[in-house]
Amino acid sequence: MVSEKIRIVPESAVLVCDWLAQAFLSGPLQLDTDSQNLWYRLLLKETPAVRSAWQALTDALEGERNWNLAVRDFHECVEVPVPGRYVPPYASCYLDNPAILWGPSTHQVMAWYGQIGLEWQRSFSVTAPDHIGVEWAFLAELSDLSSPEALELRRVFIADHISQWFPVFIDHLRRTVRGSYYPALGDFGIAWIRSEADVHGRRNEDPDDTRG
Numbered sequence: 001m002v003s004e005k006i007r008i009v010p011e012s013a014v015l016v017c018d019w020l021a022q023a024f025l026s027g028p029l030q031l032d033t034d035s036q037n038l039w040y041r042l043l044l045k046e047t048p049a050v051r052s053a054w055q056a057l058t059d060a061l062e063g064e065r066n067w068n069l070a071v072r073d074f075h076e077c078v079e080v081p082v083p084g085r086y087v088p089p090y091a092s093c094y095l096d097n098p099a100i101l102w103g104p105s106t107h108q109v110m111a112w113y114g115q116i117g118l119e120w121q122r123s124f125s126v127t128a129p130d131h132i133g134v135e136w137a138f139l140a141e142l143s144d145l146s147s148p149e150a151l152e153l154r155r156v157f158i159a160d161h162i163s164q165w166f167p168v169f170i171d172h173l174r175r176t177v178r179g180s181y182y183p184a185l186g187d188f189g190i191a192w193i194r195s196e197a198d199v200h201g202r203r204n205e206d207p208d209d210t211r212g
Helices: 011-025 033-045 048-059 064-079 104-114 132-143 148-174 181-205
Strands: none
Touching: 011 033, 011 132, 011 181, 033 048, 048 181, 064 181, 104 132, 104 148, 132 148, 148 181
16 A cells, blocks of 8 residues: 655645746746635635735736736846846845855755756756746745655755845845836745744744644
C-alpha cells in the first residue's frame, strides 16, 4: 500500500508564491469571480494582514484604466530596461556591493537551487537566476515538497535571502510605477513573508506545529 503524501506546507503557500512568480515573470494576472472565491477560501487561514493585502491587490486591477497601467508598469519597470523607468528585479542589484548582475549573492542562489536539483536556464527577459519571479517560483516548488530538508531550505531562503531584498526592491518600484498594482503586489508578498516568519517563530516554540 502506498502511503499518502503528507503536506507540510499548506496549499495556499504554493499558490501565493506561484502568483507572485507569474506576476513578475509574465505580467499582471486577473481572476474571474469563481477564482476569486477560491482564493478567498484558501486564504482564510492566513493572517489578517495577508488577507487585507490580497484584497488591496485584487482591487488594484479593477477597471480598464488600472489594468492598462499595471501592464504598462510591468513592461516599462520590470520587463524591459526602459531608461529612467526600469527597476532591476535581480537580488544582486540590492544585496551586493557594488550592485551588479551575477554578483556573489547570485551564485549563492544557484547553490540553493541545486540543492533540490533545479537548473536555471536563461531566457529573453530573464538574464540571471536571482530574478524575483524565478525566486518566487523556487519558493512555490519548495512549498510543494514534503521533506524536512525542503522545509528547512524554504525557511532559510525566506529568512536569509528574499526577505532581505524583496522589500527594498518593492520600495524602489513603488517610487517608479504609475499604477497601484505592483505596489499592492509587493505589499502582499511582504505580508506573506512576515506571516511565514511568525509561523517559524511559533514552530521553534512548539515543535508539533506543522503549518508552513
